[in-house]
Amino acid sequence: MARKLLNKELNRLDVKAFKEASKTPLILVLENIRSLHNIGSVFRTADAFLLEKIYLCGFTATPPHKDIRKTALGATESVAWEYQKDSLALIHQLKKTHHCLAVEQAEGAEQLHTFIPESDKPYVFVFGNEVKGVSQEVVSSCHGVLEIPQLGTKHSLNIAVSAGVVVWDFWTKLKTNQ
Numbered sequence: 001m002a003r004k005l006l007n008k009e010l011n012r013l014d015v016k017a018f019k020e021a022s023k024t025p026l027i028l029v030l031e032n033i034r035s036l037h038n039i040g041s042v043f044r045t046a047d048a049f050l051l052e053k054i055y056l057c058g059f060t061a062t063p064p065h066k067d068i069r070k071t072a073l074g075a076t077e078s079v080a081w082e083y084q085k086d087s088l089a090l091i092h093q094l095k096k097t098h099h100c101l102a103v104e105q106a107e108g109a110e111q112l113h114t115f116i117p118e119s120d121k122p123y124v125f126v127f128g129n130e131v132k133g134v135s136q137e138v139v140s141s142c143h144g145v146l147e148i149p150q151l152g153t154k155h156s157l158n159i160a161v162s163a164g165v166v167v168w169d170f171w172t173k174l175k176t177n178q
Helices: 015-020 036-048 066-072 087-094 136-141 159-177
Strands: 024-031 051-057 081-084 099-103 123-127 144-147
Touching (some): 024 036, 024 087, 024 159, 036 051, 036 066, 036 159, 051 087, 081 087, 087 123, 087 136, 099 136, 099 159, 123 159
Parallel strands (some): 024 051, 024 123, 099 144
């Protein structure tokens, strides 16, 4: 029978070691996310996979906030983040150095299970509002679109769940291709 590990047995990085560690070449952009709990959850995902940075855009709330802190559990201290009001201007800037992909349901979107990241290329994934998704102008400005296949009756996944699925998929494929 398996014994659950104690937190002290997990050998996790402290904040200083996290900041100094080599990062996964992935930036997340959160555009107009209204749920503070979703924002905090994305911070925890970014921490778990040593992501480069998170950009919070539009009306997305920023740390410090008690409801972000509640789900981030300290990840706002380890993960680099920045607020940028204009997500479209940010994407235009990031496109100069990163391959930018909107995570959205769109014509011509690449299905996540067929996406293979190039190990020598840094990426940006844009996640949008819980109801409206990623704005059309940002979708149109990205290099492409990734779509998470869904087979049920609902039209979308929660943004925190989507981020977890896409980041895990990216990380595992990147590690497999190295």
